[in-house]
Amino acid sequence: MPFLTPDAPPVDPAELLARPRQERIRFLATFWTEYGFGTPKMVHTIYIVKLLVLHIGGGIALATLTSGVGGPLDVGQWWDQPVIYQKLVLWTLFLELFGIGGTWGPLAAHFKPMTGGIAYWARPDTIRLPPWPGKVPFTAGDNRSVLDVLLYLATLASFLVAAVAGSSTTIDGLGGVEMVDPRLMAVSAALLVLCGLRDKILFLAARGEQYLPILLISSLAGSVLTFVDFVVAAKLVIVIVWVGAAISKMNAHFENVVPPMVSNAPFAPRLVKRAHYRSLPDDLRPSRFAWFMAHVLGTTAELVVPLVLLLSTSWTITLLAVGSMVLFHLFITQTFPLAVPLEWNILFAYITVFLFAGHFAGDGYGVGDFSQPWMLPVFVAALVFFPVLGNLRPDLVSFLPSMRQYAGNWASATWAFAPGAEAKLNQLRKPAKNQIDQLVEGMGYPADVAEMTLQMTLGWRSMHSQGRGLFSVMQDYLGEEYETYSLREAEFCCNSVIGWNFGDGHLHDDQLIEAIQRRIGFAPGEFVVVWVESQPIHKKTQAYFVMDAALGIVERGTWLVSDCVKEQPWLPNGPIPTTVTWRHPQHRRVLGVTA
Template identity: 85%
Template sequence: MPFLTPDVPPVEPAEFLTRPRQERIRVLATFWSEYGFGTPKMVHTIYIVKLLVLYIGGGVALATLTSDVGGPFDVAQWWDQPIIYQKLVLWTVFVELFGIGGTWGPLAAHFKPMTGGISYWARPGTIRLPPWPGKVPFTAGDDRSPFDVLLYLACLGSLLLGAFSGGSAIDGIPFAMVDPVLMLVPAVLLVLCGLRDKTLFLAARGEQYLPILLVSSAVGPILTFTDFIVAAKLIIVLVWVGAAISKMNAHFENVVPPMVSNAPFTPRALKRAHYRSLPDDLKPSRLAWFMAHVLGTTAELVVPLVLLFSTSWPITLLAVGAMVLFHLFITQTFPLAVPLEWNILFAYISVFLFAGHFAGDGYGIGDLSEPWMLPVLVAALVFFPVLGNLRPDLVSFLPSMRQYAGNWASATWAFQPGAEAKLNQLKKPAKNQIDQLIDGMGYDPDVAEMTMQMTLSWRAMHSQGRGLFSVLQNYLGDEYETYSLREAEFCCNAIIGWNFGDGHLHDDQLIEAIQRRIGFAPGEFVVVWVESQPIHKPTQAYFVMDAALGIVERGTWLVRDCVDAQPWLPDGPVPTTVTWRHPQYHPELRSPEVTA
């Protein structure tokens, strides 16, 4: 039955795994172009039920029944109430931080168990990743302590406390809102959690929700109600515009075809139309270009600016409808990090802010109570996106507002035969993905291996994947065929409980933390890692790291070379420029010399 069974490549797994690696990537990338990951529709149904019942149903019931604005079905009574907006934000942050929002379930490689999040972050001894361990006092180390667990649970509790609280009357504010203190407390706790472990801040989507919590906490003593609404508008417009600007690159065309191919309800003919000529040419077609840069980038840039400045009611309504459709389109594609809740909330926020508080009715940027507020708000909101695009090594791609841009820090992990199993020695509630499939779900080992190699083909369909596999071929040489390769984002999920495509969560900091606990021998565990492309440079910078020996090579590649290549690199590795090698590096040995 198609509902219960996956679509699978038309090959025999045992024989398939004997083929050369690049041929396997070609077969699986071609399969992906028509079927995506091949996930059974039953899995998508689970996500839909979670979204409708737990997130939307639970969130609306919680927000309305505790706010004296009518019941959940009295939509006309509550859709434009600020307290509902605030509580849905609190509920969303709770769902994300608990671990049942984005990056949940099989589509994010949480096969069994399906939930990471709290099962990792409420457990002492798991790995944590402080963002500035040598600079911020009391954050050094990478072991999760009982204090970290209590801080995390306190943050969850504060989010629920605010969501369950009744409305509070604030002097000078015409609507009941959540008590500003109850918005400030989770904001402070989230920052403290993030300083101890950047994973928690990113998992909560702090770069987008923390500003909302902060402006909510300033209502009354600092901000008028109009200021609050205008600030909230600036926050969401920055997210849209920042994402649009970040997509003005050579990578993004390669994002749309595999994303559309993974959409479970999109006709196969439309999927095929996003590629130039299947099965020989998997480069993006003209349709893919149009989807990326007209319906995607241009719409995400122009429509939000129309929403921000329009005082025409019909135009505003059209723009609101366009952004709602935009987020619903992303939702139905089920992107691999499955940020479904985020997209639904942003669709609602579009309606609440711009239709419920129309600029022509006194909620425009010219209606701020103080002239200094606009430049201060804009400067605060654009600081990290500007810095992150110029220096992506300093800022996660999430605060940089580069979601879905295709310009990601990424990595591929390579294990000598048998070495991958050592990762199960780490203190973590989930086994490696390959073991989840075999032991937890009863997959045949060859089928499980082919399933995991699907993620490699997905990465190869994106520009940075072609660079990663090129460097691996150069570095490993003849051993390239003998190593087990893994998509680092998925491995990271099993080790720290969460990843949203951010390579900064599995860079040398995580590899060093793993090595301290396991002690791989030289050559057993090799990583090729690449940073995002700075907005003003044509190259991406990579490093090769042997877990036992540290970083052994640094270099760059031209983004255009990767974009122009086929996923399976039929013309060989793309050119790379080695800028540094370990002083004891011996090319003929394919690894640095180990010295006492």
């Protein structure tokens, strides 16, 4: 692949766009198998530089230069120090909530400008999405106020203050161990929770489900928790993240995730990419090799190795397990997954080394060394509450607190616009235009090239199980007009509307569509959404709805996951079967006819 130019599908864009939609999806999905998005390596280089200079270099410099544990190059003096661990978490929190961590740049559909985040969340009158507006007092509404902006900025500032001003603090009761002032960690935790209650976008963007427990146990260090307790609690946090993710990947979706993810890895040989599919170009379903990568090197390793780390008192076994999890996170990093969670993976690789090699269980940092055994089950129960609830009732919990990150079992959606209707989204108060306009006006793409680029994401979505269901329902609903609408990947559209997304359909469900409709007022039929919830762990189906922005939800139903995973991305046998459980009594649209 040339360094400065993308790998483009070998077809005239105008000719491709004239083909029937499912034929286009087949062509683009087949192209994806070997080239991914076709992104030039220059873009990946930008991400690598950002990771090395801003996250790793900046984080180490900030953490070490504001602590009495040696300089940035004195790795042997600071790598196992708890204050460094805390400050790197705080620095990562800051980058994520600022908007220059995950879901940044062109790989996350931020083409120009590349940063969403603060450009949206420090701007009054942009859209916010409270998680429980009818239940939590003072959180109703979807308009970002000046107070929301100030709360957001205060939360950002609290992370930096805790990382810098809160350094070099010797915690009473910890035997002289240097840690960040617990009071400042408590302030950061409280502000993050308040931000999240006003706007779930901010809590999820900060990866609060990962880092809030660390802030909380840090705020209890020296008072409720001894240093050993703190380390053991921190171990439990990361182990539950790993194990929760592993359990959530024990499904029929995950093996469909690995092939397109590896195909998008810029440095993976084409031979390895092709090996993940049964028989290119005719059968794009996962191969046995993909199954092995997903469920042996992926799921099994992510389940077994963390438990070994938590329980092992053998130094050799612990080191091997530490190396395995570091390689696990480095592998994910080099694939550049579309949400681009590079900082998170690098931080977790470091945390693995810090916690399990730096504080070996055999040296008195095992779960049996917790000073107050009665607290251990309470702490574990608190950590697993949302993962358990989210897997049983995914409609109640985002897939991130459910610990289903990159498990393939996502709430997802496809947006469909009648001719000319998509441009109305630019009426929203937001710093970035729609992606099609970013590519044409900001990047100088010809209109047909820009359209083909965005339709690459439809090919990508079709390679995942829920994509086949979404396109099936959309075909059934739009009927003869299926070819005339512009289809968009909702995750990408969501980025331009609210400034962030991590593959979480709960950020672009009916709550967001209603907020958009209140501001724009689409006419009936102009903006149609097919949305699907994650699969509950104990069911074989996924529940979907069809929503017309002007009319509300007009249809609900389910499909069998098994029907999705056995079909090809382009649905050669037609739409998969669905069971309609409800239709709006005054609105039914079949084969393009409204009755």
